[in-house]
Amino acid sequence: xxxxxxxxxxxxxxxxxxxxxxxxxxxxxxxxxxxxxxxxxxxxxxxxxxxxxxxxxxxxxxxxxxxxxxxxxxxxxxxxxxxxxxxxxxxxxxxxxxxxxxxxxxxxxxxxxxxxxxxxxxxxxxxxxxxxxxxxxxxxxxxxxxxxxxxxxxxxxxxxxxxxxxxxxxxxxxxxxxxxxxxxxxxxxxxxxxxxxxxxxxxxxxxxxxxxxxxxxxxxxxxxxxxxxxxxxxxxxxxxxxxxxxxxxxxxxxxxxxxxxxxxxxxxxxxxxxxxxxxxxxxxxxxxxxxxxxxxxxxxxxxxxxxxxxxxxxxxxxxxxxxxxxxxxxxxxxxxxxxxxxxxxxxxxxxxxxxxxxxxxxxxxxxxxxxxxxxxxxxxxxxxxxxxxxxxxxxxxxxxxxxxxxxxxxxxxxxxxxxxxxxxxxxxxxxxxxxxxxxxxxxxxxxxxxxxxxxxxxxxxxx
Amino acid sequence: xxxxxxxxxxxxxxxxxxxxxxxxxxxxxxxxxxxxxxxxxxxxxxxxxxxxxxxxxxxxxxxxxxxxxxxxxxxxxxxxxxxxxxxxxxxxxxxxxxxxxxxxxxxxxxxxxxxxxxxxxxxxxxxxxxxxxxxxxxxxxxxxxxxxxxxxxxxxxxxxxxxxxxx
Numbered sequence: 001x002x003x004x005x006x007x008x009x010x011x012x013x014x015x016x017x018x019x020x021x022x023x024x025x026x027x028x029x030x031x032x033x034x035x036x037x038x039x040x041x042x043x044x045x046x047x048x049x050x051x052x053x054x055x056x057x058x059x060x061x062x063x064x065x066x067x068x069x070x071x072x073x074x075x076x077x078x079x080x081x082x083x084x085x086x087x088x089x090x091x092x093x094x095x096x097x098x099x100x101x102x103x104x105x106x107x108x109x110x111x112x113x114x115x116x117x118x119x120x121x122x123x124x125x126x127x128x129x130x131x132x133x134x135x136x137x138x139x140x141x142x143x144x145x146x147x148x149x150x151x152x153x154x155x156x157x158x159x160x161x162x163x164x165x166x167x168x169x170x171x172x173x174x175x176x177x178x179x180x181x182x183x184x185x186x187x188x189x190x191x192x193x194x195x196x197x198x199x200x201x202x203x204x205x206x207x208x209x210x211x212x213x214x215x216x217x218x219x220x221x222x223x224x225x226x227x228x229x230x231x232x233x234x235x236x237x238x239x240x241x242x243x244x245x246x247x248x249x250x251x252x253x254x255x256x257x258x259x260x261x262x263x264x265x266x267x268x269x270x271x272x273x274x275x276x277x278x279x280x281x282x283x284x285x286x287x288x289x290x291x292x293x294x295x296x297x298x299x300x301x302x303x304x305x306x307x308x309x310x311x312x313x314x315x316x317x318x319x320x321x322x323x324x325x326x327x328x329x330x331x332x333x334x335x336x337x338x339x340x341x342x343x344x345x346x347x348x349x350x351x352x353x354x355x356x357x358x359x360x361x362x363x364x365x366x367x368x369x370x371x372x373x374x375x376x377x378x379x380x381x382x383x384x385x386x387x388x389x390x391x392x393x394x395x396x397x398x399x400x401x402x403x404x405x406x407x408x409x410x411x412x413x414x415x416x417x418x419x420x421x422x423x424x425x426x427x428x429x430x431x432x433x434x435x436x437x438x439x440x441x442x443x444x445x446x447x448x449x450x451x452x453x454x455x456x457x458x459x460x461x462x463x
Numbered sequence: 464x465x466x467x468x469x470x471x472x473x474x475x476x477x478x479x480x481x482x483x484x485x486x487x488x489x490x491x492x493x494x495x496x497x498x499x500x501x502x503x504x505x506x507x508x509x510x511x512x513x514x515x516x517x518x519x520x521x522x523x524x525x526x527x528x529x530x531x532x533x534x535x536x537x538x539x540x541x542x543x544x545x546x547x548x549x550x551x552x553x554x555x556x557x558x559x560x561x562x563x564x565x566x567x568x569x570x571x572x573x574x575x576x577x578x579x580x581x582x583x584x585x586x587x588x589x590x591x592x593x594x595x596x597x598x599x600x601x602x603x604x605x606x607x608x609x610x611x612x613x614x615x616x617x618x619x620x621x622x623x624x625x626x627x628x629x630x
Binding site for chain 2 (some may be wrong): 228313314320
């Protein structure tokens with residue numbers, strides 16, 4: 001720890017262009033003011049720090065000036081003392097203005113954050129027709145205020161952690177006192193307290209570090225950009241994490257039943273919601289199994305297909321030069337490539353790429369007899385069903401397993417698909433998120449409320 | 464040694480892939496037959512299907528085997544919708560029903576003479592489905608109710624189904 005001197009602060013920032021240094025005459029002595037341009041509000045610094053410093057302080061020793069400033073002569077809403085140059089630097093990067101009193105072992109940090117931040121906008125990836133339209137932003141305090149507005153109760157707890165060594169990030173653990181399981185809370189606090197990463201700049205970093213080095217493609221921490229979903233889950237006793245700089249809230253523990261839950265379910269009546277959920281589970285199975293079952297049937301079990309369907313498939317495959325397995329794997333890979341290309345391009349170009357890639361190239365490939373229409377329909381149906389899943393991480397994991405199951409179906413037929421599916425079930429049964437089984441509520445034997453949404457009158461939580 | 468188990472499993476997987484007894488047949492290699500004509504000529508059984516494959520043998524199984532061997536591609540009889548028997552081959556109906564190589568749901572029909580073009584006969588029969596199937600013939604042979612086998616009258620290109628027609 002270095003003493004909070006102007007030289008030490010300058011050395012820590014290494015001549016950063018946005019570090020502004022100002023010497024001010026205060027009470028007959030010269031003090032140094034530091035702030036980071038862009039992170040702080042110039043007018044606030046002028047009105048609430050510089051003006052009181054130069055006009056309100058009564059002349060005296062440096063010690064007396066420090067006492068006056070800390071005691072309220074500088075009328076800023078939030079003030080902290082910093083005992084080292086590192087603490088001063090930390091305050092500066094968090095939007096404070098630092099006042100250094102030469103010769104003293106303490107500096108003062110006044111919060112003068114700029115008001116420039118993104119306003120809450122409607123969610124982009126979790127859109128619903130009904131329900132709240134405010135999504136998380138990149139600013140921690142905006143996000144915590146959004147949560148407070150949805151859950152106006154003093155039992156809402158926010159615990160702050162600093163995580164990251166090279167670039168520390170503020171992480172807030174959010175939970176409802178009395179609802180959250182104390183054991184889970186203890187485990188989560190323990191994990192956040194022992195994390196020593198370089199930074200937490202990406203959602204994947206948060207997920208991997210908080211949940212441990214997971215060896216699965218399935219999400220172990222659920223993310224949401226919807227504040228209403230985040231708060232509903234807090235009411236259910238789950239723990240929330242908000243990371244400064246990330247426009248998402250993270251929820252733990254995670255289980256399959258919850259990952260298949262969509263915010264739309266709570267926005268519509270329970271009959272419609274139940275029908276939608278059945279469709280969603282159907283989509284999950286189709287997305288995972290359809291290419292594998294098609295490949296297995298086309299290669300090994302043609303007799304299991306209805307005659308007319310088989311004749312149609314044989315007719316469509318007649319002039320295709322590639323074997324069914326290769327054709328299906330190539331189509332799945334092409335679908336993934338299209339999706340990836342669409343993601344990395346601006347929205348307008350992405351749409352064009354999807355149309356050209358999906359429709360034009362697809363129909364041209366069928367006309368050129370490079371792929372059969374049946375295989376194309378199967379790959380496209382599986383892909384579209386993947387989009388029906390409410391959680392993108394779950395959808396990604398399903399996409400990976402889909403490839404494996406298709407390969408097994410092509411090599412060993414339906415026994416291979418069955419083996420792969422059982423391996424997936426074994427894998428999922430072995431996963432645990434903060435002590436909760438990943439296959440819950442199905443693992444409990446009674447999967448009530450998992451597929452069909454219960455009526456609010458009958459729900460215990462009624463959220 | 465640390466990854467010995469992993470490499471051993473990988474080797475096992477590769478071996479299983481290569482030594483797996485079941486070898487699939489790609490659906491594109493199949494030569495599906497939808498109509499099968501069974502005749503008796505000079506004391507031998509002759510079979511022909513709408514895809515153009517033909518076979519001859521001393522009995523039905525041998526003829527079907529011969530047709531499978533000589534067909535271009537892999538002949539697939541699981542799609543046979545109709546089995547036609549020419550005059551003199553009626554006694555082979557029970558053999559066809561019990562052979563196990565044809566679908567029990569395949570329709571059975573007697574023809575007054577060999578149709579000139581089998582695909583035309585297939586189109587006609589698909590438009591005028593009968594009631595008799597190999598499964599019913601087999602049931603009748605085991606003591607069930609007698610199946611009324613329809614007769615397809617063939618005069619040149621004109622065809623007419625005479626008995627056992629739906630409706």
